[in-house]
Amino acid sequence: MDDFRLVSRFQQGDEGAFDQLVERHRRRVHSLAGRLTSPAEAEDLAQEIFIAAYRALPGFRGDAAFSTWLYRIAVHLCSRHLRRRRLVVEELDELWPDDRREHDPEHMALNEELQRRVRAAILQLPFKLRVVVVLRDMHGLSYDEIAQVAGCPLGTVRSRLHYATQRLETLLRPYVEAG
Numbered sequence: 001m002d003d004f005r006l007v008s009r010f011q012q013g014d015e016g017a018f019d020q021l022v023e024r025h026r027r028r029v030h031s032l033a034g035r036l037t038s039p040a041e042a043e044d045l046a047q048e049i050f051i052a053a054y055r056a057l058p059g060f061r062g063d064a065a066f067s068t069w070l071y072r073i074a075v076h077l078c079s080r081h082l083r084r085r086r087l088v089v090e091e092l093d094e095l096w097p098d099d100r101r102e103h104d105p106e107h108m109a110l111n112e113e114l115q116r117r118v119r120a121a122i123l124q125l126p127f128k129l130r131v132v133v134v135l136r137d138m139h140g141l142s143y144d145e146i147a148q149v150a151g152c153p154l155g156t157v158r159s160r161l162h163y164a165t166q167r168l169e170t171l172l173r174p175y176v177e178a179g
Helices: 003-011 015-036 039-059 066-085 105-124 127-138 143-150 154-178
Strands: none
Touching (some): 003 039, 003 066, 015 039, 015 127, 039 066, 066 127, 105 127, 105 154, 127 143, 143 154
């Protein structure tokens, strides 16, 4: 059953339909929250996101895909959380294994170091730039979907991605040149 039908069933009183939506989107919401804030905060934020979605779902009109609508809630709550916290965001510690050479310790160590540096560089980006990078490169959203989630024009998404790429290149240049 697709998201639209589950939303419709929920709006007609079927609480179980929301459980199915949560199960279907849980991993992506958790991942997004962890990448925008920190892995340590992801679980609590994911719960907050789904609580907010539950409360707002009766008014969902279907102007965008449910996943886009849910991402918008997630981005908003993560942004609010970071503004409240006003601390330096911890480094992400999620591992993205490279299965091609999984038994090569040197490759694994270099890969982990590269991932650590890329994650640290992404976390140094201002939140608005970090959002577009995470949504595009880690969650595979289209520019149009990012514009809907971020609540900004398509041209703004493109310029934010451009500036984010430039900033990441500057932040990662010393590592790339040293390698």
